[in-house]
Amino acid sequence: MKARVTVTLKHGVLDPQGKAIQGALKSLGFAGVDDVRQGKLIELELATADRAEAQAQLTDMCEKLLANTVIENYRIELI
Amino acid sequence: MKARVTVTLKHGVLDPQGKAIQGALKSLGFAGVDDVRQGKLIELELATADRAEAQAQLTDMCEKLLANTVIENYRIELI
Amino acid sequence: MKSAVLVFPGINRERDMARAFREVTGVEPIMVWHTETELPDVDVVAVPGGFSYGDYLRCGAIAARSPIIPALRAHAAAGRHVLGVCNGFQILTETGLLPGALMRNASLRFVCKEVRLRVDNAATAFTSAYAPGQVIRCPIAHGEGNYFADPETLAELEGEGRVVFRYCDAEGRITEAANPNGAVDGIAGIVNAAGNVLGMMPHPENLIEALQGGLDGRGIFESLARAA
Amino acid sequence: MLKNDIAITPELIKAHGLKPDEYQRILDLIGREPTWTELGIFSAMWNEHCSYKSSKKWLKQLPTKGARVLIGPGENAGVVDIGDGQAVVFKMESHNHPSYIEPYQGATTGVGGILRDVFTMGARPIAAMNALRFGAPDHPKTRHIVAGVVAGVGGYGNSFGVPTVGGEVEFHPRYNGNCLVNAFAAGLLKTDEIFLSEAKGVGMPVVYLGSKTGRDGMGGATMASAEFDDDSHEKRPTVQVGDPFAEKLLLEASLELMASGAVIAIQDMGAAGLTCSAVEMGAKGNLGLTLNLDKVPTREPGMTAYEMMLSESQERMLMVLHPHLEEKAEAIFRKWGLDFAIVGETTDTLRFVVEHHGQVMADLPIKDLGDQAPEYDRPWVEPKRQPVLAAADVPAPQDYGRALLDLVGSPNQSSRRWVWEQYDHLIQGNTVQRPGGDAAVVRVERPNGGHAKGLAFTCDVTPRYVEADPYEGGKQAIAESWRNLSAVGALPIAVTDNLNFGNPERPEIIGQFVHALKGVGEACIALDMPIVSGNVSLYNETNGEAILPTPAIGAVGLMDDVTRTIGVALAADGDVLVLIGDTTGWLGQSSYLYELHGREEGAPPPVDLAAEKRHGDFVRAAVIDGRVTAAHDLSSGGLLVGVAEMAMAGAKGARLLLPETEVPLHAFLFGEDQARYVVTAAPEDASRLIVDAAMAGVPATAIGAVGGDSLTLGGLLTVSIDALSQRHESWMPNWMSAA
């Protein structure tokens, strides 16, 4: 089963990357762009075909490795 | 309007980060994880309310800045 | 020989680069701020190392869209010399002046150390002071120096002798152990098809004086002076 | 009377880390109940981190003056004259608690903070170091913290563009619950271009520069002064994120602005952000200061005055500018893409007034915020000292070769290459001695040409020694830094200290603190190394277990001619190895005892400061005169490890002679007697050196010769240099990659 995990910075945590991208878009002439935030996307293939099991496994992976839960939130999608 | 751009490495481009994550997951005891790829997620807020215009603008942003089309693909979602 | 050094926000080896030009060629380079749209009349434009725009988004990506870049393209198109080192190399690939891309080091760690390079093409304007196949010492300092290009591009680079430097061991062998970042075929530096634009990850500008531990980096600047 | 929307309850006071008597002191000072914002301001100013309330009494006794000292403790960093109208500016600071909670960001913001302290004085940073201490290698959290901290130190310094040239990394179970991240930075400036934080003139604009203010690190300074408990994860959202790119811009913009003549006073926003910086600028200048928070650039909507005053967002500065130069200043900051806002002005009222949305949120006596902070003479007890351990009570190794290999491949004695190769130590092109030797050396060009000078940098302390005897351990930290600088040919000129200890409310901890400081102070006087800056980090405890007492020392040395420096690497076959100093075979608290026998026993080696001075002066002179080809001080691991390090660095072997001595062989080889060095010289030079040493009252003995590809000792030991290097280099990478 394919899965997709997106990891984003928690609200209120400084996002220097997002800030730099916003500045660059502005200087390239894109107007009205706001609130740019950069996150991570991790795609993976799981052996299991059981959705509940996959979900549990992915949550565990996020907590243990994929996300830094001190400053990041994560979201899991099964595809 | 909120938009989400995901940028992923093209097939055939080596992904050292994905490989490292896969290795780390394995050594944490997660079995059966395969084909891990890491990408980027860029969330932004656009001034326009016109979906077609937003789509066109975002495509332009991806081509000009957000993705390096030599090695990366991008996908645009309007939310 | 007259030279200019481009400065983008977050670039941090511009002084090192300027020193190398000054020490080796005796002429102080002109520093050019990224918001300029014209370049001074110089033989060489150097794009130095650092973390332009914090290396946020992708290394070199934002700098490659700066106001000065069209002038840099024109300089290159006129057949004059462009030297991109480290972040400068990344900027040159992002502008398309050089093919390929620089990815995260295979170790995923930043690495600063001295490596050896084999001069695989000593017939360029940047390397004529070296002997073909010569093994030189050179420092590296980067987190994303893992050179990548698709097979066609690689074949083209190899076929045209455009791979200028490769990471090697003391005997000049291209081995995995001597490769500090996972770069394909040990590629450390390449030139464009016309041979007037060089990009390389290592820092020759940091090895030009005995006090720095060696003189091996001088050859690049001596070659450029000779070519001018 | 100021309006207060939030009731000031005993719980709220406690949550701000203020004790009931401290709150009473506030009531007495201002004659009314404080507002919520005012309570926040007091808690920030009066916590341990900002007020030094438990340590001040003892810090006052440290030697801080010297002929070269231009500015001692009290400013953002110390300033020391190095001749030619140039000065070196330096300081060391801890970011221990944040790094334990979020290793990467904790370390980055620690490095960012210390760099800011240095360039706030007007100096361009030229070198950085980092003194790191982690829990036991087999503790489940240690590897994760090491990886994050090292990546963070590198991530910030590399991007900012300062060479990270030295540091320390040690492991010990007493750091399991509290790692130590002490960051050092040094910069260079002209002596007539030093910038200070003292505001001058009434009605001058107070200007905010740098990044926007967010809710980062709310109450971070308060956190740094509170012990951890098992639910410390509750405090997590206070993590600050570092932005080295913004800091690099802030550096360039600040230096450009200073050169323009627009700056009257400057203060970076570190712990307790806007509060500390504004109060300090006003109070130092005997002025009042009014802030209008509506003008503060914010990253998030709806921030309260309380949040803005306590935010610890990084990469920010506060300046007092000349009124007619505001526009010029603004143009410089816009050029660098940074925020610029006039947020207040100086007044003659001696009040610190904070306005927001047309309301006065705080109105406090500015000088009392600092001057009237509580100061404690905390009770302390005499430390229990360990008795001297006889060499006979420590087993000799069965196999000296194996013991040496085990020692050079042990967690604390193995190579730190894995760490320092992640740091750009070559940028700026001035690194003459790279990491891996005794001290790093950086070239300093003279303003008017002529041969370049050198500055040398080292970080030292042996916490096991301090634990066993705080006084001797304190002396030893200074003595070791003196030796490391002398060995590269530099004259030690000044130090900064980072005093990391446990909970000062415990008499044993203050007892350690008092005695360690006494030792540090005495050694500084004897070796003429005044303390020009520093930092105190207390409450490094988890569940009642304190860290080892760790007074980390960052020391700076000066060379008139940088080309005279030499390193530790054996240079030429046939050179004679000369041992400088007396060897009694002191095994108490030694690395041999700890790493190979798991024992932490005995008194640490005593430090004879007069001998240190004599031996160091002698070695330094020999280095500068070109009479020796390599030099290395002896510290943890003793003689055999020291010689092995020289052999590995030079990829050359050495043949050691069996010593003619009463000292048991294992104690001779692994003992950690102080004031010792090994130098090498060509045979004729070595003989002369030994004679000269005798004349100078410095013990010196030939102990062997350079040659071959093994280290040998009589018939007792033969280890190939390859095998040594292999063990020495592999521990850390292997341990990091093992899961």
Ligand SMILES: Nc1ncnc2c1ncn2[C@@H]1O[C@H](COP(=O)(O)OP(=O)(O)O)[C@@H](O)[C@H]1O
């Ligand atoms: N965290 C670090 N960063 C940079 N260099 C380091 C670090 N840790 C150790 N080093 C370097 O490794 C070498 C050995 O360190 P150490 O054993 O503590 O030296 P010494 O015993 O001479 O004080 C020194 O050059 C030191 O600067």
Ligand SMILES: [Mg+2]
């Ligand atoms: Mg040493």
